[in-house]
Amino acid sequence: MRTIWAPIILIVLFATPMIQLVFASETPGEYVNRAQEIWNLFFRMMTIAFVVGGVIAGTIVWQVWRFRESNPKAKPTPYEDKGDL
Amino acid sequence: MVLTLAKPRPIWQIMFSTHHTDVGLMYLIFSIMALFIGGAMAIAIRVELFAPGAQIIADAMTFNRLFTSHGTTMIFLFLLPSASAVGNYLVPIMVRYKDMAYPKLNAIAFWMIPPAAALVWLGMADFGWYANPPYSVISAPAPAAEMWIFGLKILGISSVLGSINFVVTILKCKHPDMSIGKVPLLAWSFLAASTIAIMAIPTFAAGLLMLLTDRLGATGFFNPLVGGDPIAYQHLFWFTFHPEVYVLVIPAIGMMYEIIPRFSRRPIFSHSSGVFAFVLLSIVAFASWAHHMFATGMSFTEKTVFMVGTLAAVPASAMHVFNFLATMWNGRIKFATPMMWAVGGIALFFSAGAGGVVNTAMPLDFITHDSYWVVGHFHLFVFGTIAFGTIGFFYYLFPYVTRRMYNEKLGVVHFILSMVGASLTFFTQHLLGLYGMPRRVFDYPEIPEWIAMNQIISIGAMIILVGMGIFLVNLIYSSARGKPANMNDPFGLGGKYYYPYSQLNPHHDKAGY
Numbered sequence: 001m002r003t004i005w006a007p008i009i010l011i012v013l014f015a016t017p018m019i020q021l022v023f024a025s026e027t028p029g030e031y032v033n034r035a036q037e038i039w040n041l042f043f044r045m046m047t048i049a050f051v052v053g054g055v056i057a058g059t060i061v062w063q064v065w066r067f068r069e070s071n072p073k074a075k076p077t078p079y080e081d082k083g084d085l
Numbered sequence: 086m087v088l089t090l091a092k093p094r095p096i097w098q099i100m101f102s103t104h105h106t107d108v109g110l111m112y113l114i115f116s117i118m119a120l121f122i123g124g125a126m127a128i129a130i131r132v133e134l135f136a137p138g139a140q141i142i143a144d145a146m147t148f149n150r151l152f153t154s155h156g157t158t159m160i161f162l163f164l165l166p167s168a169s170a171v172g173n174y175l176v177p178i179m180v181r182y183k184d185m186a187y188p189k190l191n192a193i194a195f196w197m198i199p200p201a202a203a204l205v206w207l208g209m210a211d212f213g214w215y216a217n218p219p220y221s222v223i224s225a226p227a228p229a230a231e232m233w234i235f236g237l238k239i240l241g242i243s244s245v246l247g248s249i250n251f252v253v254t255i256l257k258c259k260h261p262d263m264s265i266g267k268v269p270l271l272a273w274s275f276l277a278a279s280t281i282a283i284m285a286i287p288t289f290a291a292g293l294l295m296l297l298t299d300r301l302g303a304t305g306f307f308n309p310l311v312g313g314d315p316i317a318y319q320h321l322f323w324f325t326f327h328p329e330v331y332v333l334v335i336p337a338i339g340m341m342y343e344i345i346p347r348f349s350r351r352p353i354f355s356h357s358s359g360v361f362a363f364v365l366l367s368i369v370a371f372a373s374w375a376h377h378m379f380a381t382g383m384s385f386t387e388k389t390v391f392m393v394g395t396l397a398a399v400p401a402s403a404m405h406v407f408n409f410l411a412t413m414w415n416g417r418i419k420f421a422t423p424m425m426w427a428v429g430g431i432a433l434f435f436s437a438g439a440g441g442v443v444n445t446a447m448p449l450d451f452i453t454h455d456s457y458w459v460v461g462h463f464h465l466f467v468f469g470t471i472a473f474g475t476i477g478f479f480y481y482l483f484p485y486v487t488r489r490m491y492n493e494k495l496g497v498v499h500f501i502l503s504m505v506g507a508s509l510t511f512f513t514q515h516l517l518g519l520y521g522m523p524r525r526v527f528d529y530p531e532i533p534e535w536i537a538m539n540q541i542i543s544i545g546a547m548i549i550l551v552g553m554g555i556f557l558v559n560l561i562y563s564s565a566r567g568k569p570a571n572m573n574d575p576f577g578l579g580g581k582y583y584y585p586y587s588q589l590n591p592h593h594d595k596a597g598y
Contacts, residue, residue, distance in 0.1 A: 037448070039452070041448055041449060042443070045442070046443070049443070053435060056410075063413050063414065067413060067416050069417045069419050074417045075417065077350045077415070077417050079352060080578075080579045080580060
């Protein structure tokens with residue numbers, strides 16, 4: 001079930017607008033406002049960038065908080081004091 | 086090798102030494118000096134742009150000279166020598182060899198840099214660090230342009246000599262018991278970066294020679310007045326200098342590979358994926374140069390090829406980031422100064438990479454091209470990633486160089502100020518670009534949003550300046566008066582992990598070396 005989300009997100013964000021764009025450019029009487037399309041693409045890509053960036057940055061922040069040595073839950077790693085650092 | 090300010094070694098002994106740690110020390114001191122000279126130029130630029138109209142710089146020509154020298158200084162005289170400093174100190178130790186493969190050549194490669202720097206700094210050319218024709222051929226004033234060209238020629242030769250030395254040292258001089266797969270990732274990063282440099286730099290060397298003969302009137306390769314093609318120069322330039330970005334970033338990532346496992350108290354998650362990602366980046370470095378030139382009238386097919394080539398760097402870069410995150414996972418992380426810089430560098434690396442994806446998407450490139458977005462992206466990359474990794478490693482190397490400890494509190498303050506300053510400066514530059522402000526301008530119209538954002542950027546730059554001032558004080562004071570370091574475990578991590586060599590007077594002929 002989880003694997004279906006990736007293609008759905010890609011279709012919504014990229015494929016559908018691209019198809020609309022292509023057909024709009026070939027349909028008589030319609031024209032493409034390039035500036036609008038480019039800015040739309042920009043905002044879509046920034047949405048993706050912020051979502052992915054949020055996940056990565058959130059992971060880094062969580063790791064910094066969770067695995068810092070002053071965290072009460074921190075445990076010595078198996079490699080300490082063995083010269084394996 | 087050991088820099089003791091309290092009882093210093095005779096300076097000539099260091100200057101005429103060919104020992105890798107002495108050459109490393111000279112690279113280190115020179116690169117820090119260049120960082121402050123280039124930084125002073127950056128501050129002058131930011132003070133000038135704090136408000137519309139001329140502030141402290143008399144005219145646009147002087148402004149152009151400043152930003153040209155700033156860019157040239159930071160890239161060729163700070164970042165490249167700082168990587169060489171680290172490589173000289175550690176690559177022979179990591180491959181368990183007595184020195185670099187060619188010690189005299191190593192010293193010569195360093196000593197080519199000061200005269201080249203003098204040419205760049207005394208000439209103060211005005212055509213940007215890219216020297217694009219037709220301006221650089223037809224109008225750029227002499228002798229500044231010629232001095233810059235000769236300076237860059239010398240720096241290019243120095244880089245190639247240094248790179249050959251790294252490649253030979255790693256491949257031919259490593260200990261017989263050490264297979265190439267066991268070479269530490271920092272040494273691998275120097276192998277990858279040096280290979281790129283050897284392959285990329287000759288192209289620009291040819292371009293510079295053609296530029297010079299064009300300026301002398303002997304040829305017209307790039308001069309449109311006699312049928313030359315200015316775009317051809319851009320191809321030669323970017324064929325060298327897009328890979329050069331990787332020459333700078335790969336060693337910085339290698340430095341993070343040294344810091345992060347140590348301070349996480351865990352071995353690196355995947356050594357082989359780090360090697361694979363370095364090799365992959367070395368290849369795709371050559372598949373993306375023309376993404377800098379989407380606005381020069383390239384065909385759709387050409388642009389598509391280079392867009393895809395650029396995007397190929399994303400998975401390789403992501404492999405490094407995930408390798409770092411997986412290494413930190415389940416660790417017991419000590420957030421000493423080097424680790425803070427490394428983790429901050431990863432966060433900004435990711436942000437810079439996201440901006441790069443936008444730049445390389447063809448339609449979006451036309452929004453951002455030649456705007457402050459590009460300035461923000463580039464600086465987030467070179468300062469937020471490369472300089473963060475490098476400065477963090479300078480702190481890590483400090484006990485090795487001086488046998489003393491730096492002041493930890495000052496190091497933390499330096500990091501916090503730099504992180505805040507870099508975020509304010511470079512993220513705001515992205516936004517300023519989206520608001521339409523072009524790059525490389527001396528003055529700008531009184532648009533309220535532009536003024537506000539320029540002032541935020543300048544304040545961010547001042548915060549970085551304060552941090553760098555603290556860095557300098559910390560370096561000098563701690564070199565003389567810092568607490569003596571425990572050379573087995575200077576950072577109190579437990580275990581013996583630090584680099585073994587710490588002789589006071591290194592000479593090749595001394596017993597016990």
